[in-house]
Amino acid sequence: MLRRIEPLNREFIRRYGLEVRRGPFAGMQMLYLPEQEPAPGNLIAKLVGSYEHQVYRWLQQEWIDGDWDVVVDVGCAEGFYAVGLALAMPWAQVHAFDTYAPARSQCEELARLNGVKGRVLVAEHCDPSTLEQLGRARVALLSDCEGYEKTLLDPALAPSLCSCSIVVELHDNVDPTISSTIHRRFRDTHDIEMIEYAPMAREALPELSWMSESEARLIVEERPQQMSWALLRPRQPPESR
Secondary structure (H helix, E strand, O other): OHHHHHHHHHHHHHHHOOEOOOOOOOOOEOOOOOOOOOHHHHHHHHHHOOOOHHHHHHHHHHHHOOOOOEEEEEOOOOOHHHHHHHHHOOOOEEEEEOOOHHHHHHHHHHHHHOOOHHHEEEEOOOOHHHHHOOOOOOEEEEEOOOOOHHHHOOOOOOHHHHHOEEEEEEOOOOOOOHHHHHHHHHOOOEEEEEEEOOOOOHHHOHHHOOOOHHHHHHHHOOOOOOOEEEEEEEOOOOOOO
8 A cells, every 4th residue: 555655645745745734733744754654654644634534523622622731642653643732732741652663753753843842752652550640630642552552541550541531543453342341441430422434535635636536545545444433521520720
């Protein structure tokens, strides 16, 4: 897929540049590092605002329009969410975690490029004790960590999770018990909304009009398998500072 999409990346950038064009992170400047996976695989989707667009409403209404002090992004990759949320929430401190060293380097560079390096702290590992060290801060937590969410999101080990606002990508393709486990752990403390992945219509993305049907499908159908997210709104969040 990366071999097929790389010429499209180059042509899109020639036509439109590297600024995110719509969505909650519109105006953010992206990096183009074709030699470093994974960013090139979904670069255009991020630039046009179709990447994981199902969760944008939640991010805007619950986080950006809210008053959360801290954002935690576990599985930050090249920093699309970590840096985007730092830009959209200029009052918040962002903690970005990824076990892949090139991704951490890209995240730091993306933060520098967008002028938020001082508010995006990048580290390798996050576990329940890491989350608990944040104490009583108002934490908005984004988890996309390929099945590790079953270990990470455990209120028995990190009781402060009971008051966090959480968006978690559920990797039941890795472990089919993940969704049921997350629901069981948080059903008494959070209102839980499930969102299923569905590609954005090509017609909503005029920047793709020059592509063939199969090329545009590479961009908008970004998932090889069905994915879902759980959006967890705490019933008793910490008081605003």
